[in-house]
Amino acid sequence: MVQRLKIVVMLGGPSAEREVSLRSGAGVVKALRSLGHTVFEIDPKTPDWILPPDTDVVCLAPLHGTYGEDGTVQRQLAQLGVLYTGCDAESSRVAFDKVLTKQKCIEAGVPTARFVVMDSPKASWPMGWNPPVVLKPVRQGSSVGLQFVGRVEEWGKALAEAMRFDSEVLVEEKIVGRETTVGILDSEALPIVEVRPKAGAYDYRNKYTAGNTEYFCPADFDSDTTKKIQVAALGAFHAIGGRDYARVDVMVCADGSPVVLEVNTLPGMTETSLLPKAAAAAGLSYAELCQRMIDLALKRAKEHKSRTKIAAVAVA
Numbered sequence: 001m002v003q004r005l006k007i008v009v010m011l012g013g014p015s016a017e018r019e020v021s022l023r024s025g026a027g028v029v030k031a032l033r034s035l036g037h038t039v040f041e042i043d044p045k046t047p048d049w050i051l052p053p054d055t056d057v058v059c060l061a062p063l064h065g066t067y068g069e070d071g072t073v074q075r076q077l078a079q080l081g082v083l084y085t086g087c088d089a090e091s092s093r094v095a096f097d098k099v100l101t102k103q104k105c106i107e108a109g110v111p112t113a114r115f116v117v118m119d120s121p122k123a124s125w126p127m128g129w130n131p132p133v134v135l136k137p138v139r140q141g142s143s144v145g146l147q148f149v150g151r152v153e154e155w156g157k158a159l160a161e162a163m164r165f166d167s168e169v170l171v172e173e174k175i176v177g178r179e180t181t182v183g184i185l186d187s188e189a190l191p192i193v194e195v196r197p198k199a200g201a202y203d204y205r206n207k208y209t210a211g212n213t214e215y216f217c218p219a220d221f222d223s224d225t226t227k228k229i230q231v232a233a234l235g236a237f238h239a240i241g242g243r244d245y246a247r248v249d250v251m252v253c254a255d256g257s258p259v260v261l262e263v264n265t266l267p268g269m270t271e272t273s274l275l276p277k278a279a280a281a282a283g284l285s286y287a288e289l290c291q292r293m294i295d296l297a298l299k300r301a302k303e304h305k306s307r308t309k310i311a312a313v314a315v316a
Contacts (some may be wrong), residue, residue, distance in 0.1 A: 015065025182233035
């Protein structure tokens, strides 16, 4: 039987992903209410938000982008002593920064694409590199500012566009292969989702427009390749210090070798989003996935309380 809780769902916020966050949030709110919870919505577009009294847990699942995914709101909630879902402030900060994520992956031996960082819109083409490359704002999500450069002549315009969204841009070798993503739930890899846009790249438009992209879950890989992809995804998740849930984007080369692109600590929860698709393939409905997120937070709180009690007894 589900424990009836007083839950605050944070959605919207001040980031470039605000509209997607509102869509994700509407789904999460509806799902949690369908399970009998008392659900309040808070849009932290401005910093003067106040939680309702006796809030049991704050669900951050829909709060994509800066403020939600970069560790800011997690740090504020921790200071308030309020329980919240998902990764903690530090792992969120690391995962939201694509360069820090890559550095953690390299340290942990997790395969990731070659990269260099640019901090000026007037930076010249990187020495020793050949196109194609991919440009990504270092601290953005949902493919915001994503640019593909197939020829050196396209460099200046693409770099200027990517730098509209952050002061640093990640320049990454373009990995040719199959695009996949792996949902992580309670430190276990969910079935792999393969992503195939019908036209162009898996950019913001194709990601959030229904019908623009085909999804295959479980992805059609042999068992050995499937295991390698999931191991790489879990490796990246642990490398950034993840907890509860996340989604890891992985390119798969022609020889079946995985290359981790990034870790999303608050992945999309809209009707076209990938984590719900992976959960469905594992036998979890959308509402059950939302409940699991809440349950994992409650489990952490219970374990923390037990450890604190044991420590107090030991000191006594």
